[in-house]
Amino acid sequence: MLVIEGLTKRYPTGDLALDGVSLTVPDGQVMALIGPSGAGKSTLIRCVNRLVEPTAGTVRLGDTELTRLGGLALRRARRRMGMIFQEYALVERLTVMENVLSGRLGYVGFWRSWLRRFPLSDIEEAFRLLNRVGLDHMVDKRADALSGGQRQRVGIVRALMQNPDLLLVDEPTASLDPKTSRQIMRLIVELAKERGLAAIINIHDVMLAQQFAERIVGLHAGRIVFDGAPGALTPEV
Numbered sequence: 195m196l197v198i199e200g201l202t203k204r205y206p207t208g209d210l211a212l213d214g215v216s217l218t219v220p221d222g223q224v225m226a227l228i229g230p231s232g233a234g235k236s237t238l239i240r241c242v243n244r245l246v247e248p249t250a251g252t253v254r255l256g257d258t259e260l261t262r263l264g265g266l267a268l269r270r271a272r273r274r275m276g277m278i279f280q281e282y283a284l285v286e287r288l289t290v291m292e293n294v295l296s297g298r299l300g301y302v303g304f305w306r307s308w309l310r311r312f313p314l315s316d317i318e319e320a321f322r323l324l325n326r327v328g329l330d331h332m333v334d335k336r337a338d339a340l341s342g343g344q345r346q347r348v349g350i351v352r353a354l355m356q357n358p359d360l361l362l363v364d365e366p367t368a369s370l371d372p373k374t375s376r377q378i379m380r381l382i383v384e385l386a387k388e389r390g391l392a393a394i395i396n397i398h399d400v401m402l403a404q405q406f407a408e409r410i411v412g413l414h415a416g417r418i419v420f421d422g423a424p425g426a427l428t429p430e431v
């Protein structure tokens with residue numbers, strides 16, 4: 195469970211990106227975070243994984259208060275958060291399997307022999323997940339030979355290979371066509387549900403959010419202006 199209380203971020207430029215946001219996401223809940231550009235969606239996700247330092251407020255994941263951690267403890271806590279990015283963030287010169295296994299490791303080795311260090315069970319799990327997203331026939335393809343939809347599926351599997359407690363997903367479909375966007379959203383939601391993960395999906399597209407998420411939180415100027423079921427969302431929000 196993710197518990198955010200009074201989260202506030204003022205950037206050094208003076209921009210108040212988050213203004214006292216409180217939010218609880220239980221395990222197994224897929225929440226879409228919507229709002230216009232500049233509402234604070236990315237800042238919220240980045241305050242959770244501490245790529246951005248909040249000005250005030252707390253973030254807890256299970257029993258761990260993330261906002262207190264530093265150094266090694268913070269790195270360990272980040273391993274519990276699977277990230278999925280708009281631009282996929284794959285290592286282009288590595289294969290699908292190598293990219294996926296880097297999720298288990300937490301970093302990409304500088305020489306290929308690191309692949310051999312993985313136990314068979316990890317490789318099998320990677321195959322199972324790649325099969326689940328329809329990419330098991332492409333394990334040896336380099337990332338730079340994949341389409342956008344395929345790259346994002348690799349990104350999803352890489353995040354799941356971390357065995358995360360939480361998925362943080364930042365505009366996963368912003369670079370994809372509408373049909374592929376729906377496929378990717380469906381996969382993210384199904385896999386999060388199967389594994390009982392809490393998920394925050396930062397998404398610009400309100401229709402996609404309504405179609406796939408069970409809960410929608412609307413941000414505007416750093417404040418929550420809507421929190422409810424997709425059906426309760428009115429055009430004024």
Ligand code: ADP
Binds near residue numbers: 206209230235236
């Ligand atoms: P969204 O993801 O909803 O588009 P952001 O979190 O990116 O919103 O931005 C929220 C506000 O914070 C905006 O006013 C933006 O200009 C500001 N902001 C975001 N990142 C920075 C930064 N690194 N430095 C200063 N201001 C920032």
Ligand code: ADP
Binds near residue numbers: 343
């Ligand atoms: P998907 O819907 O599975 O993501 P697409 O329909 O977008 O796939 O792409 C079909 C095929 O075209 C894929 O097998 C992919 O290898 C190839 N392809 C698409 N975009 C690119 C690209 N930017 N670079 C290389 N190959 C690409």
